[in-house]
Amino acid sequence: xxxxxxxxxxxPGDPELLTLKAVRALREAQVVMIDDLVNxxxxxxxxxxxxxxxxxxxxxxxxPQAFIQRLMLRHARQGRCVVRLKGGDPCIFGRGGExxxxxxxxxxxxxxxxxxxxxxxxxxxxxxPLTLRGVSRGVTLVxxxxxxxxxxxxxxxxxxxxxxxxxxxxxxxxxxxxxxLAAGMAATTPVAMIENASLPSQRECRSQLxxxxxxxxxxxxxxxxxLVIGEVAGGVASAVLDPVVAQASA
Amino acid sequence: xxxxxxxxxxxPGDPELLTLKAVRALREAQVVMIDDLVNxxxxxxxxxxxxxxxxxxxxxxxxPQAFIQRLMLRHARQGRCVVRLKGGDPCIFGRGGExxxxxxxxxxxxxxxxxxxxxxxxxxxxxxPLTLRGVSRGVTLVxxxxxxxxxxxxxxxxxxxxxxxxxxxxxxxxxxxxxxLAAGMAATTPVAMIENASLPSQRECRSQLxxxxxxxxxxxxxxxxxLVIGEVAGGVASAVLDPVVAQASA
Numbered sequence: 493x494x495x496x497x498x499x500x501x502x503x504p505g506d507p508e509l510l511t512l513k514a515v516r517a518l519r520e521a522q523v524v525m526i527d528d529l530v531n532x533x534x535x536x537x538x539x540x541x542x543x544x545x546x547x548x549x550x551x552x553x554x555x556p557q558a559f560i561q562r563l564m565l566r567h568a569r570q571g572r573c574v575v576r577l578k579g580g581d582p583c584i585f586g587r588g589g590e591x592x593x594x595x596x597x598x599x600x601x602x603x604x605x606x607x608x609x610x611x612x613x614x615x616x617x618x619x620x621p622l623t624l625r626g627v628s629r630g631v632t633l634v635x636x637x638x639x640x641x642x643x644x645x646x647x648x649x650x651x652x653x654x655x656x657x658x659x660x661x662x663x664x665x666x667x668x669x670x671x672x673l674a675a676g677m678a679a680t681t682p683v684a685m686i687e688n689a690s691l692p693s694q695r696e697c698r699s700q701l702x703x704x705x706x707x708x709x710x711x712x713x714x715x716x717x718x719l720v721i722g723e724v725a726g727g728v729a730s731a732v733l734d735p736v737v738a739q740a741s742a
Numbered sequence: 743x744x745x746x747x748x749x750x751x752x753x754p755g756d757p758e759l760l761t762l763k764a765v766r767a768l769r770e771a772q773v774v775m776i777d778d779l780v781n782x783x784x785x786x787x788x789x790x791x792x793x794x795x796x797x798x799x800x801x802x803x804x805x806p807q808a809f810i811q812r813l814m815l816r817h818a819r820q821g822r823c824v825v826r827l828k829g830g831d832p833c834i835f836g837r838g839g840e841x842x843x844x845x846x847x848x849x850x851x852x853x854x855x856x857x858x859x860x861x862x863x864x865x866x867x868x869x870x871p872l873t874l875r876g877v878s879r880g881v882t883l884v885x886x887x888x889x890x891x892x893x894x895x896x897x898x899x900x901x902x903x904x905x906x907x908x909x910x911x912x913x914x915x916x917x918x919x920x921x922x923l924a925a926g927m928a929a930t931t932p933v934a935m936i937e938n939a940s941l942p943s944q945r946e947c948r949s950q951l952x953x954x955x956x957x958x959x960x961x962x963x964x965x966x967x968x969l970v971i972g973e974v975a976g977g978v979a980s981a982v983l984d985p986v987v988a989q990a991s992a
Contacts, residue, residue, distance in 0.1 A: 583865070620833075654884065
């Protein structure tokens, strides 16, 4: 065990979606810094470590980013093995790239460990394949909440032909709806709004682009939630299966 | 242990990127059907299972899809616990959605287990964050190889403002290059071409959109490989860090 900072994806919530590498990092850790969106159940893999909660939910900066970074640096410089646990994957809306660069510039060894991102896990748990031959050629993950509040390029997103997964969008449903409608996306495009992806408390609200705001209000949708927008969110009908798949029982 | 088919993502290659849930599925399995792109090292978790190789690389249909499906069905109907191991994630270019639907229509219980997809793991191992505040607002995963060979919507993909990750693109580099250039993507857009993502044999070739074909040829790039196209592939410079991050040491 040498001084090092692991930036580890703890996955979407289900503790079984942790990777073996994340478990190894936790076992080696002397200090574990845990984000708000991480399921504390994963701490069973590091019973002897010092655990520090560094939650920082969107908008509410209870633990400032600069403080978290200095804390990681201080512990690493004292020769400790530090694990920073982030919800999902550290490099998908997780600031892992920035933190890794900054730590490396301070001379600290850094290792990143991928995790299952919430949009993927939530969709899978709802039976939604993010890609589907003949229906969706790919998937786009975007965040509705940004540093400078610059608008997303809705036209590009609507026309790319991929399933759209929006993170941190609960407070911006109307903006998303208007942006995609104005960009030419069909009003009846299926939408799945998934709260607490992969946890026992997961809830899903199926809707359509044109009425997703009112449906979400009636459903009392709350953060954290992901939105899956595209034909795949309408259910996979047998009709879309290609002949080879459909004929397998023939 | 009851009759059931698990459709399991084995991750990108590094056996440590398997999830705990995938390990549990393997431990319960009586029959394991393994795809070409799965690292056989993960079979250490199912020493007693019957292992069937059902490789089917793009184009070369050594094991037809319909045969694989019938095989899963037959074993499940005989009361066995079957694990179908797929590279990466079963629902990202993995046909997991189709196979799950078909099996459910035959009355078989199905459970999907997410895995780390190769594009994410390859980028992370190269130090490329797929999203980066101020640089990339999201990420789009697409496959260059499709069922009907219909062209991708390059304009939407080029203008969406997200990092582009292209799977199965080695044989179509010229088509990708021309499509993105014609759609207005800058000729000097950084590109990382990553072979054997997350394995000890991983190799990366850094290039630019305009010359990625010639660079790939000189590098002798071979499948399986992923392409990461966008500013993040050019390296994360300190200059892009936001003030809060950059000032953490102040």
